[in-house]
Amino acid sequence: MIALDRSVVPECHPLHYLQMATEKMSKAAFEALGVTTDLFSHVAFSHAPYHLARRDVARALGYKDFNVYRDFLRRAAPFFRRVDELSPSVGLQTPGGAATDGPNVEYPWQARNAAGALIWIAPAERGFGLLAQIERGGDAARMVEFVRTLLDRFDAVFP
């Protein structure tokens, strides 16, 4: 889906899949590790940099140096959080940006226009900036690689 032009597929669509996939993947990983989590919470992926910073996980994911893996998770943690914040049930953790009434990739939300009138904004009309950041490489792109590899090797990482 990300391979299609943004004029054809707005950013919110691939980001919606990314949010849902990472939430389910994280909950499955935490369950396999015996980590107690709130199954009804949509905050999950942002906990991965803490719960999955383990030598056995690093090794199974193909990292030669645990410190490199741990440093990556530490640096990339804000990106993991941004993925969770795409959910309407999480929302931006900023004043006035609480759940369901702020930018999210699923449902329209209300905002005021320049004239002060309330308007509805659809996710497809808004740029989230995260996909562009992933395209720029660095830790945002490596976060997606981390997800791809963890999904590919899930049964080997968590036997």
Added chain:
Amino acid sequence: METVDAIPESYEEAERLLVRWHAEGGPTDLVVYSFPDVPHETVRLVEVSNEFAATGAIRPMTFGRSAEMPFRSSTALATPEEWEQVEAGRLSLPPGWDLAARRRVWP
């Protein structure tokens, strides 16, 4: 930090911009190779570093055109050992990527 870059107007400009995005501030041992495509539609890079996980495959992540990058981009990560296997012909590049056409673009 997000910076404002000029929108590339040519394939060569898009390649330079993508390399800069991916390489500046990256791992100190990073080496980047470009694999130009003939129709000049997709900028294709392989990035090699010891900091990347060994996946046993060269898996590109491909993006469609956007307002700030009006060319498709496709980038893949590899460890030095995986890259040696690519050069020895033991690990495949993505379909359509020609090893002989590669150019080292970083450093």
